[in-house]
Amino acid sequence: MNPEEEKRATPCSSPVFVHNPHLDVMKDDVLYHFGLGTATHNLPAMFGDVKFVCVGGSQWRMKSFTEYIAAEIRMEDPESEYPNICAGTDRYAMYKVGPVLSVSHGMGIPSIAIMLHELIKLLHHAHCEDVTIVRIGTSGGIGLEPGTVVVTKKSMDATFLPKFEQVILGKTVERNTDLDQCLAEELLQCSKELNQFETVIGNTMCTLDFYEGQARLDGAFCSYTEKDKQDYLKKASEAGICNIEMESSVFAAMCKLSGLRAAVVCVTLLDRLKGDQMNGSHEVLQSYQLRPQILVGNYIKKLLKAKAGRSCNSATV
Amino acid sequence: MNPEEEKRATPCSSPVFVHNPHLDVMKDDVLYHFGLGTATHNLPAMFGDVKFVCVGGSQWRMKSFTEYIAAEIRMEDPESEYPNICAGTDRYAMYKVGPVLSVSHGMGIPSIAIMLHELIKLLHHAHCEDVTIVRIGTSGGIGLEPGTVVVTKKSMDATFLPKFEQVILGKTVERNTDLDQCLAEELLQCSKELNQFETVIGNTMCTLDFYEGQARLDGAFCSYTEKDKQDYLKKASEAGICNIEMESSVFAAMCKLSGLRAAVVCVTLLDRLKGDQMNGSHEVLQSYQLRPQILVGNYIKKLLKAKAGRSCNSATV
Numbered sequence: 001m002n003p004e005e006e007k008r009a010t011p012c013s014s015p016v017f018v019h020n021p022h023l024d025v026m027k028d029d030v031l032y033h034f035g036l037g038t039a040t041h042n043l044p045a046m047f048g049d050v051k052f053v054c055v056g057g058s059q060w061r062m063k064s065f066t067e068y069i070a071a072e073i074r075m076e077d078p079e080s081e082y083p084n085i086c087a088g089t090d091r092y093a094m095y096k097v098g099p100v101l102s103v104s105h106g107m108g109i110p111s112i113a114i115m116l117h118e119l120i121k122l123l124h125h126a127h128c129e130d131v132t133i134v135r136i137g138t139s140g141g142i143g144l145e146p147g148t149v150v151v152t153k154k155s156m157d158a159t160f161l162p163k164f165e166q167v168i169l170g171k172t173v174e175r176n177t178d179l180d181q182c183l184a185e186e187l188l189q190c191s192k193e194l195n196q197f198e199t200v201i202g203n204t205m206c207t208l209d210f211y212e213g214q215a216r217l218d219g220a221f222c223s224y225t226e227k228d229k230q231d232y233l234k235k236a237s238e239a240g241i242c243n244i245e246m247e248s249s250v251f252a253a254m255c256k257l258s259g260l261r262a263a264v265v266c267v268t269l270l271d272r273l274k275g276d277q278m279n280g281s282h283e284v285l286q287s288y289q290l291r292p293q294i295l296v297g298n299y300i301k302k303l304l305k306a307k308a309g310r311s312c313n314s315a316t317v
Numbered sequence: 318m319n320p321e322e323e324k325r326a327t328p329c330s331s332p333v334f335v336h337n338p339h340l341d342v343m344k345d346d347v348l349y350h351f352g353l354g355t356a357t358h359n360l361p362a363m364f365g366d367v368k369f370v371c372v373g374g375s376q377w378r379m380k381s382f383t384e385y386i387a388a389e390i391r392m393e394d395p396e397s398e399y400p401n402i403c404a405g406t407d408r409y410a411m412y413k414v415g416p417v418l419s420v421s422h423g424m425g426i427p428s429i430a431i432m433l434h435e436l437i438k439l440l441h442h443a444h445c446e447d448v449t450i451v452r453i454g455t456s457g458g459i460g461l462e463p464g465t466v467v468v469t470k471k472s473m474d475a476t477f478l479p480k481f482e483q484v485i486l487g488k489t490v491e492r493n494t495d496l497d498q499c500l501a502e503e504l505l506q507c508s509k510e511l512n513q514f515e516t517v518i519g520n521t522m523c524t525l526d527f528y529e530g531q532a533r534l535d536g537a538f539c540s541y542t543e544k545d546k547q548d549y550l551k552k553a554s555e556a557g558i559c560n561i562e563m564e565s566s567v568f569a570a571m572c573k574l575s576g577l578r579a580a581v582v583c584v585t586l587l588d589r590l591k592g593d594q595m596n597g598s599h600e601v602l603q604s605y606q607l608r609p610q611i612l613v614g615n616y617i618k619k620l621l622k623a624k625a626g627r628s629c630n631s632a633t634v
Contacts, residue, residue: 020539032595060407090377108427120537169549220437222337232486278349
């Protein structure tokens, strides 16, 4: 274990921050879109041991990740069923195995932002500390072989600037979209050790729309030419953008504000310079979607192993 | 049947427009987030008879709407199971009973925009004509008794302007958010005839965020006071805004561009002047959520009855 890993594996009691004085005077807190609440659920007992949170758009993918991670970290019987903790609502799905929480977030900035507000409050109410959070997702690549995994360096907007614009009381506030660079490097290193698929670190463009917002030619509306599209994607590439998705900017901004150590790991399903349609075979696209799960699953396993080793060494001192 | 209803019930062969010359030269079209496509599915056979589309955030709600409408219009056995047409994906759910299609859209502008791009292309590929589309949703009310149903007059942004900003190739384009005023009036009239709950026509604010974007005091972050919140909501009220939700602006803009006759019908789950938390009992909130379904279900039943009467009269001439 290198010094950086040692540091990460060492508890340093960093809490999950909320920044809202109004929460202190609320009698209880209903996390409406999770179907949970402080009056109805013992959040510290349910979630106090959480150290890793993995989030992704699809409910199915987060369930499959939970089954995968359970087998990897040998926390529980991999054949057992993991109940959806948010079974009272269909907005999001949530699963937990040991210290690993998996939560779906739907598609787009507003959908993941609702989830993150309630997740950050949940971790706060549960008194969680030293939490690492990773978004595992899908994306369109720019000039990369489909199936390449991109770990995000900076999340950029549609004008290639590293910022997220939050509207508060009708006024626009700019927020920083920095992600944890050490975590990104550790994930890249983990992928090298795995040696199963190509992984790169690069900038990620986050858009509010999948079709016109990403210069696709195959939406219901399109007012630009193939050349306009290529010119736009080339400019994005010149700004260091390797892939395009729809959640990373608000994810980065909110995790930074709340003190969560955060990374974005997305596989590219196609090369946008060569096309717009997702017409790869179902099997190939499915196998690509497993890659961020495999990478992050292995990273978590490695960290838990290092931590167990450290505890063991301490016990024998 | 009044002249306006007569006009609505009379086919006038208005197609669903796409505005994209690139679609004409595509060999086939994969509607990726529906798990459907022109090469794999006979879209005219599956959807050619669609005259009404109801959309809503929750997959559960759209399934329940389908069961409700099936019983109402007596198209099929209300006890039978309706298969999810998008069963190959978990992004959206889609159900069909006779001429009525129900589709879920998730939460927020990006999520509904992806669905609408693919829905508009689906209706286009299926050669559908004279389609009416209604979003049935939930919202926060301003100064209204919880449970009030709001039929949207204009959809406004967070600065109280009736526009939607679409980013295309990094540049912002403003789009009109007009909805069909005749349809809104017909829905209001239908609610009066039903006489089961209060319905009003008013403006709807559409935001990109549920917490800070709607001046809530109970998010993970909040940098403003109760007075700031009240001042903002009062200004919204002065602009004729009756309720706040997260999808109406792009819904209005895209439906207008594609020639779909569109309305937004949302129930208010709480009065935002009095609070932020959704802490009504599960049963009460559930009963409120049924109201847009009941209203739109009855409207569809009325129109189909009028159309059947007209066909019947024609046949006897």
